Amino acid sequence: MSDNGYILGEHRIRGGKVAPYEVANRVPFMVRGPGIVAGTRVPDATSQVDFAPTVLDMAGLPIPDSVDGISLLAAMRGDLSASVSRPDVLIEATNTKATSDPLPWLYHGIVTDHMKYVERTTGKKELYDLDADPNELVNVAGKPDYATEQARLAGILEQEQWCSGVACR
16 A cells, blocks of 8 residues: 655645645555455455455454445455445545644545545535546536536535444445
């Protein structure tokens, strides 16, 4: 596993990691071990929260109900019935310098196969159509053609930001 990406000028950001864009959020995750055939790929959307349950599963240990993620082990072993697909992935960056801030995040959002919705602590909202705009250059938040989708994703974000354990799986 690696750290998340580093922005080097994309989105007019001179350098850094704390941004909601795909270039800064994608993380490679490679596993080697018994029963995992070389070259196996899990094409489904996964999240960092899946790391702990995967390692626990590999060690033959139970996954506590308090853990948010799901094990990727069966899918990594090539079990096609072991779908790890999820309709969306929660992304967020916390404000580590804030000790009493009622909003301890810099941004949080939801990423689906086709869309990304982000809410920033500043109140700014961002919505990207990842099919039409994979580089996330055109913010369509507030545009009438995307109002229904923006409202839907805002509702999902509201639910998922507070879930924990089995409810998040």
